Amino acid sequence: MLMEVIAVSDVLLSVAGLRKYFPIKGGLLRRTVNHVKAVDDVSFSLREGETLGLVGESGCGKSTTGKVILRLLQADSGSVTFRGADLLSLKGEALRRARAGFQMIFQDPYASLDPHMTIESIVGEPLTARGIGGSERRRRVAEVLEAVGLDSSCRSRFPFEFSGGQRQRVGIARALAPEPSLIVADEPVSALDVSVQAQVLNLMVEARKRFGLSYLFISHDLSVVRYISNRVAVMYLGRIVEIGEVGVGPSDFFTTPLHPYSRALLASVPEPDPFRHRTRVVLPGDVPSQIDPPSGCSFHPRCAAAERICSEETPPLREHGRGHWVACHLA
Amino acid sequence: MRFLFRRWTALLGFLFIAVLLITAAAAPVITPVSPQAMNPAEKLSPPSGLYRFGTDNFGRDVFSRVVHGARTSLIGGGGVVLFATALGVLAGAAAGYFRRIEPYLMRLIDVMMAFPPLLLALVLVSILGRGMLNVVVAVGVTYLTRTARVVYALTLRIREEPYIEAAVAGGVSQAAIIARHVLPNMLSPIIVQATFTFAFSLLDLAALDFLGLGIPPAIPSWGNMLSEGRLYLTRAPWLLLFPGACIVLTVLSFNIAGDALRDRLDPRLSRSVEGV
Amino acid sequence: MNSLLSIEDLRVSIRGLFPGTDRIYPVDGVSLTVASGETLGLVGESGCGKSMTSMAIMGLLPRPGGRVERGRIVFRGQDLAGEDMLKIRGRDISMIFQDPMTSLNPVYTVGEQIVEAIRAHEPGASRGETRARVVSMLGKVGIPSPEKRFDAYPHLLSGGMRQRVMIAMALILHPGLLIADEPTTALDVTIQAQILYLMADLRREMGMSVLLITHNMGLVAENADRVAVMYAGRIVEQAPTSELFRAPSHPYTRGLLDSIPRMTDQGALDPDGRLNAIPGMVPPLYALPGGCKFAPRCQSRTERCDSEEPKLFGLANGHSVRCWLFADGGDRRV
DSSP: OOHHHHHHHTEEEEEEEEEEEEEETTTTTHHHHHHEEEEEEEEEEEEOOOOOEEEETSSSHHHHHHHHHTSSSSSEEEEEEEEEEGGOOHEEEHHHHHHGGEEEOOSSSTTTSTTTSSSHEEEEHHTTTOOOOHHHHHHHHHHHHTTTTOOOOGGGGGGGOHHHHHHHHHHHHHTTTTTOOOOOOEEETTTTOOHHHHHHHHHHHHHHHHHHHHHEEESSHHHHHHHOOSEEEEEEEEEEEEEEESSSSSTTTTSSSSHHHHHHHHHSSSOOTTOOOOOOOOOOOOOOHHHHHHSSSGGGGGOOOOOHHHHHHHHOEEOOSTTOEEEEEEE | OHHHHHHHHHHHHHHHHHHHHHHHHHHHHHHOTTTTTTOGGGGOOOSSSSSTTTTTTTOOOOHHHHHHHHHHHHHHHHHHHHHHHHHHHHHHHHHHOOTHHHHHHHHHHHHHHHHHHHHHHHHHHHOOOHHHHHHHHHHHHHHHHHHHHHHHHHHHHTTTSSHOOOOHHHHHOOOOOOOOIHHHHHHHHHHHHHHHHHHHHHHHHHHHHHHOSSOOOOOOOOHHHHHHHGGGGOOOOHHHHHHHHHHHHHHHHHHHHHHHHHHHHHHHHHHOOOOO | EEEEEEEEEEEEOOSSSSSSSEEEEEEEEEEEEEEETOEEEEEEOTTHHHHHHHHHHTOOOOOTTTTEEEEEEETTTTTTTTTTTHBBBBTTTTESSTTTTSSOOTSSSSHHHHHHHHHHTTOOOOOOHHHHHHHHHHTTTTSSHHHHHHHOOOOGSSSHHHHHHHHHHTTTTTOOEEEETTTTTTTTHHHHHHHHHHHHHHHHTTTEEOOOOHHHHHHHHOOOSEEEETTTTEEEEEHHHHOOOOOOOHHEEEEEEESSOOOOOOOTBOTTBOOOOOOOOOOOOGGGGGSTTGGGGGGGGHHHHHHHHOOEEOTTTTTTSGGGGGOSSGGBBO
């Protein structure tokens, strides 16, 4: 009971009915002929200090969701409430000032650092943008560089002098610099080598503790998500099909996935353990187009258990046991 | 082997440009003889100890005129580069950044690019009249279109870079993003483009002079010298040889220098081994 | 064991990264064999030399500058250094790559591209007959309505379908060896599972060998018969798959397996719940340490590791390890 009270009062971010359609232009007059439904009616919330893993395959809309929340893309409808304030209505100067509270870690450690800037100016840029300069800026940059395990002698060097793992540390330091409470991490370790991935994941966990952060951790890698997240949301064709908790006994998402897509996804991950016996669920077919998603439950053409209702009605996200939500007629 | 060859040619190119710059700057010191001083008694005399490049039909020292002509050419070419780069960057960046004006601006530039550069310059000069400034503007207009296209393409590419998105996420203002990220990342291709603009504009400037539509004949320029010297092609070939060679070597040097700069400044080209 | 492909002491060099720098050796002293019908997994991180090894087998080292400095590559008893390379490549040994989009030519239909692969080796083949062959192959790799897809351009197909086309092209001449270089890295997990299933089926059906090159320990665990782990251009451990995962021996292999978050248990975590990351990073090829290449990152290194590079020491069960920890008991040396 107590847990729930805390949970409700400590909501950091809540997203409701979020929608983002990308227009497809066609013809001589470049008119909008159709839409890619990248994010379609997505709702979830994130508590203080919590990490929510947002998983799904390429094109499922997970990155777009992150960017819409961070106001890097304009939402079509829905609401994003961050610390009680409506993020989607912020404009101009007010939005710029608010950005310090929510930062982003990017996937590509090469392209996300300006090659012409020193590490000091990259990490310090969000501070400069808020009018923090001089010794205060230097102190803060030194603090976050130390937090990500980079020597302060690297401040005057350029990104090309660093390996992928070190660059990603710089990217994390940049996100930490303005003292945010939410970080959206978009595939932060998928461009890194296996032996470096673990270092960066450990670092992110430490930073979460030290700075009291919440993460929206976007990834296609389920084992990474399992390690770092408190809860997981699975997306398929722009919609969340399941939200579950990680590592709490029988309601653990990874031991009892409810949605048939989640089950197939979990079964598809190759494990470095040749002795593990498991049921292979090889999903037939490709992910359908987001322009014309299948009617009803968009997963039904690939679903072995699909019934008539699945092609007729879109299943709503319903709670099945504490904290475990699933959008499936048959669950 | 090929690499060594390229390095040597690049070195020679830069060396020639350096010599040219010094020559232009120190012209009066190098040749105390005025390029205008006539000596009818010695007209059309071949290269000798006294007149190293010979004399022309008025008995003027060709060496002195070539050296002072370097000045004219560098100032002319430099003027074209400044004009074309400044306006080209402005137009290209504006088209890349403000999607509303993009179709109009870029179509206008396409139309301008449909004319042969020299023809366009000829038309402009005949409207504006002769004179150094007008010639520079006329040639500059033909080259600003090229710079604008390059900058337009760069702007479109750079504004999609993740580091721009990162700056937006960090709360950096639009103006600061252009000043701190977009422009610095365009700088090296713009410099490279400028060297090519310089080389080609030199040819156009000389051609305008040659056609009698460029810099007034009183000012020594390589183009003017060619124009006047062509009447004496068989009797005094040195009148064409020296200014002609200067034009060829200068254009060549700037082209080589531009190539070398491009290789040096573009990390994708300077990386010789990939996928290690 | 009759070996289909055997590589003996292969050393490959390429030009330095910048003009004027020394040559570097992305593959140095690699020996391995692939038996008939076997899948050998070659695993390692980027820059470990696994892809360069496959390029050397295919005779596709970067030009100019890439060359085999030492060693032999023998396929069905023939040294591939000879003139026959061109005939063998593409027919008896074929390859599929990570990115199915860039490996297909966008201006030809997928059918034409496979037909071309046939004609390169069978100039006399008739049009109608090759088309039928290609259509049947497209069907075999699980492409729906292959008759129609024959005339499709690559960009009309999804990533998974394009990789199926690449597989069809690679297998159309019934090669003895298929080199699959990160064949599923660009694909989503559910599509990855489909492709690996397909490859396993076709391998059994056609009786070919597969050299599976990947960075993913999970993929080799599920798909390879034997595994060779590479680090800094060298094979550091080699063993049958079950043996390798039962008793990983090289500190690098152990570190790699311990650092991967798991789906089923949390066994890999340290007491504080952190992942057991390998400290440091892979050394660049132009600045390799003198002794054991893994020594600077190794928890169990000794003085000897810094000064002297270990050989591959043979253990029981076809297991060999390049680590001084396994040098004692001289009879175990290879």
